[in-house]
Amino acid sequence: MNQCEWCGTGEAKIHLTGETSSNVCNHCYNALMSEELGIEVEQLMESFTMKDDEGNLRTFHVEMRIQPIGICLEAKENKGLGYQFAIHGELDDSQSDLLKRLIEKVRNGIQEKQIETGTFQNGQVFHSMIHDQVVGRVEFDEASDGLPLVIIDGKPYTWEEVGKMLMTYEGFQFKLKMYDMTDDVD
Ligand SMILES: [Zn+2]
Known part of the structure; x- marks a missing residue:
């Protein structure tokens, strides 16, 4: 962990640039911003x-x-x-x-499960979408060459696994839309 250059205890997560640049923790960053913006933390x-x-x-x-x-x-x-x-x-x-x-x-x-996992007779595991739609998050997959890892139900799925889930819907149309983390996905 990189230590905060201001307090020396927190984890440095934010890079500040200005007259001098420094790497600071979230706590120090909030203290600075609250002072500049005049709000209480x-x-x-x-x-x-x-x-x-x-x-x-x-x-x-x-x-x-x-x-x-x-x-x-x-x-x-x-x-x-x-x-x-x-x-x-x-x-x-x-x-x-x-x-x-x-x-x-x-x-x-976290209340509604979106993916269920089953096993074919030959023992092979498969995943399927319970409600014909999923909400997830795109993450970096260090094990793949530029393909995303998709987090659904708080669990990672490879792009290949997501692709296989889609094959239940061969011949269907689909909609892919991206949302900011702070948006509500409807
Ligand atoms: Zn700090």
């Missing part, structure tokens, strides 16, 4: 745990980022390539209300 809970549709406990780490264009609040599952949710609020919004909105988004987002 509320002390929010750093993590929460919630049950998904199958009763598995999932723990999310909360991170807030104060930016000139507004506040971004993010909930990331505490494991690589799991669920991730984010919302955008205005600078004068109550930060604890934003956190409630974020938690609501997580609750809705």
Whole structure:
């Protein structure tokens, strides 16, 4: 981990450029922005745990980022390539209300399973879309040559696996539309 150049304890995640450049942690960045923008930083809970549709406990780490264009609040599952949710609020919004909105988004987002896994008679595993549609997230796949890894139901699927799921729909039309992490996918 790269340490924050200002406090020396946090993880440096943000690169600041100006007269001098520095790598700082989210906490220091928020302190700087709140001072510049004249807003108070509320002390929010750093993590929460919630049950998904199958009763598995999932723990999310909360991170807030104060930016000139507004506040971004993010909930990331505490494991690589799991669920991730984010919302955008205005600078004068109550930060604890934003956190409630974020938690609501997580609750809705983990309640409905989208992919089921089955096994063919020959033992081969297959995945299929339960509702003829999926909502997911595009991630980098270090094991593939430029193909994405797609996170659905808080689980990674290779592009090949996604392609195979589509073959149930041979002859169908489909719609592919991209959304920002803070958007609500309808
Ligand atoms: Zn720091």
